Amino acid sequence: MSEALAIDVQGLTKRFGDKTVVDDFSMQVPRGKIYGFLGPNGSGKTTTIRMMCGLLKPDAGGGTALGHDIVHESREIKSRVGYMTQKFSLYGDLTVRENLTFMARLHALKNTKSVVNAALEEYALAPRANQLADTLSGGWKQRLALAAASMHDPGLLLLDEPTAGVDPKARRDFWDRIRVLARKGVTVLVSTHYMDEAVQCDNIAFIAYGRKLIDAPSADIPERVGLITWRIEGKGLQPIYDALHGADGVDQIARFGSALHVSGRDADRLERAIAPYRGQDGLIVEKAKTGLEEAFIWLMTGSEDNFQ
Amino acid sequence: MTSFSRILAIMGKEFIQMLRDRLTFGMMVGIPVMQLLLFGYAINTDPRHLPTLVEMGDNGPASRAITQAMETSEYFDLIGLTTSAEETESALQSGDVLFVVTIPPNFERDLLRGDRPQILLDADASDPVAAGAGAGAFPTLVQEALAPMLGEMHPPVETVIHRRFNPAGRTALNIVPGLLGVILTMTMAMMTSMALTREAERGTLETLLATPTRPHEVMIGKITPYVFVGSIQVAILLTGARLLFGVPFLGSPLAFLAAVSLFILVNLSLGFLFSTVARSQMQAMQMTFFIFLPSILLSGFMFPFAGMPAWAQTLGQALPTTHFIHAVRSIMLKGAGFQDVIHDIWPLAVIFAVIATLAMLRYRRTLD
Numbered sequence: 101m102s103e104a105l106a107i108d109v110q111g112l113t114k115r116f117g118d119k120t121v122v123d124d125f126s127m128q129v130p131r132g133k134i135y136g137f138l139g140p141n142g143s144g145k146t147t148t149i150r151m152m153c154g155l156l157k158p159d160a161g162g163g164t165a166l167g168h169d170i171v172h173e174s175r176e177i178k179s180r181v182g183y184m185t186q187k188f189s190l191y192g193d194l195t196v197r198e199n200l201t202f203m204a205r206l207h208a209l210k211n212t213k214s215v216v217n218a219a220l221e222e223y224a225l226a227p228r229a230n231q232l233a234d235t236l237s238g239g240w241k242q243r244l245a246l247a248a249a250s251m252h253d254p255g256l257l258l259l260d261e262p263t264a265g266v267d268p269k270a271r272r273d274f275w276d277r278i279r280v281l282a283r284k285g286v287t288v289l290v291s292t293h294y295m296d297e298a299v300q301c302d303n304i305a306f307i308a309y310g311r312k313l314i315d316a317p318s319a320d321i322p323e324r325v326g327l328i329t330w331r332i333e334g335k336g337l338q339p340i341y342d343a344l345h346g347a348d349g350v351d352q353i354a355r356f357g358s359a360l361h362v363s364g365r366d367a368d369r370l371e372r373a374i375a376p377y378r379g380q381d382g383l384i385v386e387k388a389k390t391g392l393e394e395a396f397i398w399l400m401t402g403s404e405d406n407f408q
Numbered sequence: 409m410t411s412f413s414r415i416l417a418i419m420g421k422e423f424i425q426m427l428r429d430r431l432t433f434g435m436m437v438g439i440p441v442m443q444l445l446l447f448g449y450a451i452n453t454d455p456r457h458l459p460t461l462v463e464m465g466d467n468g469p470a471s472r473a474i475t476q477a478m479e480t481s482e483y484f485d486l487i488g489l490t491t492s493a494e495e496t497e498s499a500l501q502s503g504d505v506l507f508v509v510t511i512p513p514n515f516e517r518d519l520l521r522g523d524r525p526q527i528l529l530d531a532d533a534s535d536p537v538a539a540g541a542g543a544g545a546f547p548t549l550v551q552e553a554l555a556p557m558l559g560e561m562h563p564p565v566e567t568v569i570h571r572r573f574n575p576a577g578r579t580a581l582n583i584v585p586g587l588l589g590v591i592l593t594m595t596m597a598m599m600t601s602m603a604l605t606r607e608a609e610r611g612t613l614e615t616l617l618a619t620p621t622r623p624h625e626v627m628i629g630k631i632t633p634y635v636f637v638g639s640i641q642v643a644i645l646l647t648g649a650r651l652l653f654g655v656p657f658l659g660s661p662l663a664f665l666a667a668v669s670l671f672i673l674v675n676l677s678l679g680f681l682f683s684t685v686a687r688s689q690m691q692a693m694q695m696t697f698f699i700f701l702p703s704i705l706l707s708g709f710m711f712p713f714a715g716m717p718a719w720a721q722t723l724g725q726a727l728p729t730t731h732f733i734h735a736v737r738s739i740m741l742k743g744a745g746f747q748d749v750i751h752d753i754w755p756l757a758v759i760f761a762v763i764a765t766l767a768m769l770r771y772r773r774t775l776d
Contacts, residue, residue, distance in 0.1 A: 155617055179620040189611035206619040248615075 106131045106256045106287035107152060109163030109170065114147050114156060121147045123310040124161070129289060129303075131255075134282050136301030136318065137291035140400055144310040145291040146186055149258050152289075153183050166255050179207060182249035186260040188241045192234030196225050196244055199233055200251060207252040215251060223247040223277070239270025246274065250281060257281060259290040263297065275300055295393045306399050313399060322390040325398055327351070328367050329390040330374050333359040334383035349373040352398055363394050431686070435694045439701065446705045446720075455538050455715020460484040460507040461499055463491065468516030470554060474527070477553035478509070483542040496530065500572060501742045502751065503734055506532045506539060506714055519554070519564055526566045533571035534741045535582045538712030543569050573741045581656075584649040585740045586709040588642065588668075589733040593675055593703045594696070596638050600679025601692035604630060609688055623771045631676045638672040658743030664736065667749065670756045671732040677764040678728075684770035703729040731755045 107129035114122040122144040129135045139145050150156040152165050154174025162169065168176040190199045200216045209215050220226040223243050228236065233244060242262055250257060259278070263271045275297060282288055290301070298304055298318065305315040316324050332340060337360050344350050344362055349369030353362050364370035378385045427433060462475055478484040484507060490496050499505045510528040512518075518525035529546050531539040547567040558564050574581045607613040616626065649655040657664075678699065679692075686692035704710055706724035713724060713734070724730045735752035738744035746753075 153618060155614065175620050175622075178618060181618075183618040185611065185614050185618075187611050189615045191612055192610070203615075203619070206616070206621050208620075 104130060105164075106133075107135075107163070107165050107289065109152065109161065109165075111161030112148065112151055112158045112163070113160040114144075114151060115159050121310050122151070122158075125307070125310070125312055126161075126163075127305060127312065127315065129287060131287050132282065132285050133302045134278065134288045134290065134300065136298045136304040137289055137307065138293075138298055138304055138396065139291075139307035141293075143308045145307060146260055148307070149183070149260050149289070149291065153177055153181050153258055155183075179252070180255050182252070182254035182257045184242075184245050184249045184257070184259045184262050186264065188233075188245060190233050190241075190245060190248060193232060195230050195232055196220070196236070197229040199244065200225075200248055203248045204251055209252055219247045219251045239266045239273070242266055242270070242274060243277075246277060250286070255286065257286055257288045257290075259288065261291050261293065263292065263294065271297070295396060298396070299392055306396070308399070318392065321392055322395045325390070325395040326365055327363040327390045327394060327398055328365070328370055329361050329363040329388045329394055330370065330385060331359050331361055331388035332374070332377060332383060332385050334380075336382075340377060344373060347373045352394065352401070354394065354397055356393075361388065361391075361394055363390060363398065429691075431691045432694060435698060438698065442698075442701060446702065450706060450716050450720035450723075451711045452715040452717075453537065453711060454541055455712040456482045456541075457485045458483060458506040458538065458542055458712075458714045459487045459504065460509060461488055461490045461496065461505045462486055463496060463508065463510040464489055465511050465513035466515035470516045470519055470557060471511045473553045473557065474511065474550055475509075477549050478546075481545060481549055483545055483549075484509075498748065500530060500532050501738060501744050502748045503532065503738055503742075507542060519558075522564070524564065524566050526568050529567065529569045531569060531571050532573060532742075533575065533577055534573040534737055535708070535712055536574060536577040536579055537582075538714055539571065540577070543571065580653040581741055582737065583709075584645070584653055584655045585736045586707075586733045588645050588736055589671070589707065589729045590700075590704055590709055591641060591645065592638055592668075592671060592732075593729050594700050595641065596634060596672055596675035597679040597682065597699065598693060598696040599634050599637065600631060600676050601682035601686060601696060602679075602689045603634075604680060604683030605686050605689045605692040608683075617772075623768060627680060627768070627771070631680065634676055634679075635672055638668075638676075642668055655740065657740050659739035659748075660745040663744065663746040663749050663753075664739045666746065666753060667732060667735045667739070667756070670753065670760060671728060674728045674756060674760045674763060677760060677767050681763055681767040681770065684767060684772070699727075703727050706730065707733050709733055725755070726759075728756055728759045731759075 105128050107127060110126045112122055112125040113120065125144070125148055137145055137149070147156060151158045152170060154170055154177050157171060162171050164170060165177050166180050170177060191202070194202065197216060197220065200219055201212055204212045204215050220229050223246070225244060225247060228240065233241065236244060246262065263274055266274065271294070278288055278290065292298060301318050303316065304318045304321055306313045314321065314324060337355070341353060341355070341360060344353050349364050349366055350362055350373050351364045353360060362370070362374055364373070374385060377383055460478070464471060475486060479486055487505065490499065490508065496508045500508060508530040510530070512525055512527070515525050515527070527550060529543060531543045533539045546569065550565060550567050554564055571577060607616060646657070650657065679696070682692050682695045686695055702723070706716065706720055707713070707727055707730040708724070709729070713721065713730065716724065731752040735749040738749050
């Protein structure tokens with residue numbers, strides 16, 4: 101296959117009852133990229149992913165995944181896509197090995213045994229091969245699920261909040277594995293809530309209330325949002341926080357460790373707002389680069405205003 | 409300290425959850441209503457209007473007085489005449505009739521001569537309850553029918569009653585083959601419906617649907633193991649029936665095999681159908697129960713089928729258990745062959761086709 105796009109969907113719309121969960125969603129994911137899919141809870145990420153792999157039929161719109169029509173060729177898609185559900189959904193009463201063997205056979209893989217053994221080795225699951233899946237900890241469950249979703253060498257991985265509720269170390273391991281897969285040429289679409297994970301994505305699409313708000317290379321996102329940020333560092337920040345919160349020109353204020361990040365869209369008004377603190381003893385006030393985190397907090401709050 | 413408000417809070421929450429689960433709530437109301445109607449109207453432990461054939465060897469006034477009296481008694485419904493012993497035999501074997509009355513040739517002449525002619529009542533006693541009342545009333549009925557003609561002559565006729573298939577009138581003979589139907593209905597439908605609902609409940613259905621697996625592959629793969637379970641149950645019941653209760657197996661094993669296989673398939677696909685409707689294992693179990701109750705009450709398992717009113721019989725005909733129990737009793741107790749039970753086999757096949765089609769149509773390929 102030589103299409104340049106792993107996912108190419110237009111106008112996807114899904115309604116449950118009278119609630120529009122996904123509204124006119126379009127997206128192009130180039131091959132071999134790690135694409136981050138961000139948005140608050142209930143913004144339609146899971147529904148969108150399910151439509152892309154043929155688990156849900158869109159009410160309107162359509163497109164292709166790996167060159168196959170997502171409405172009419174869902175079987176072809178299912179055999180070439182690895183999908184990891186948000187909730188652990190392998191068989192808790194089967195062992196790790198039994199789960200992998202089962203999935204390998206559903207995908208009609210040849211040499212099931214050696215494929216499963218290879219996956220056990222690759223994901224360091226071998227020592228737990230005979231353990232029941234239910235007795236694994238959260239991190240190991242996710243690792244097993246990723247192994248199960250990638251055993252059939254899918255060209256596209258759809259990961260729905262794969263690291264939710266997993267400890268930081270397990271999350272780092274998990275991302276190492278995602279990058280290994282991406283280097284092999286697998287396209288990855290991963291939804292997440294974590295900023296440190298979003299930063300690792302090549303591109304980011306932000307969705308809220310069923311609509312895509314922004315879709316850009318992750319490095320470009322802060323600029324796209326159009327925020328200017330000042331950083332105030334020093335002691336006794338709480339009174340400053342209280343004073344600046346909601347002040348004219350200040351659109352957003354957030355604490356980052358021992359510093360305040362004060363952001364606004366209007367450079368002049370923002371400068372006027374923080375002017376009283378410049379030059380104060382014990383305070384370092386300087387212009388800073390707007391980071392991804394500020395951008396996302398801004399998008400999150402903004403999206404509520406826009407759609408409520 | 410007991411807190412009244414906490415108790416109230418839990419009560420309130422419980423009511424809300426109860427009302428949210430529509431199916432469960434429906435069952436709570438539906439099951440008593442169904443029980444009430446079935447027990448009140450359909451079930452009759454003193455069955456009347458049982459189908460009866462008459463072999464008229466003699467057509468004189470005495471014979472006609474007897475048939476007349478049988479009709480009037482309401483125990484017997486004379487549905488036709490028979491001329492050959494073969495016909496009589498197959499009618500009883502297939503269960504089309506419960507009684508055959510044979511009035512011998514020259515009955516009238518022998519009667520008037522005082523030769524005490526014999527009048528024969530063949531009763532299908534495989535269900536002792538069904539045959540019991542009619543057979544019990546028969547001698548008196550004949551005497552009374554003839555009394556006006558003969559005055560006070562001493563017993564002018566000899567009534568002979570043949571309790572066929574179960575001469576000792578043992579209920580076990582009737583119940584045990586019926587149990588086969590009831591147990592298979594219960595376990596097969598329940599096990600499959602729960603096994604499938606479990607996948608939806610635990611979220612593993614999503615994993616299954618995300619693979620290229622086809623619906624019929626899921627259906628065949630999930631159902632086949634339970635065919636084995638069903639076969640084991642059948643083997644246990646048949647062995648127990650023979651060893652513990654001395655229930656005979658007189659008929660064709662091939663016909664039995666056909667009936668059992670088909671019946672297991674019907675119940676498995678029924679379970680599959682339930683699982684496409686039920687949202688939890690609890691609901692799947694309730695739905696099984698909803699079909700299980702009429703299967704016990706209306707199938708002829710507990711109460712004589714022929715004794716139920718017409719509407720209840722029609723309802724019973726729609727239940728696979730009815731046909732299965734009927735076929736298995738004929739095969740085991742009456743020595744029926746394939747030909748004798750074909751009229752029970754084809755309805756099973758029809759029911760299977762309908763349920764399996766519905767189940768396949770309802771099975772979700774997507775999560776919609």
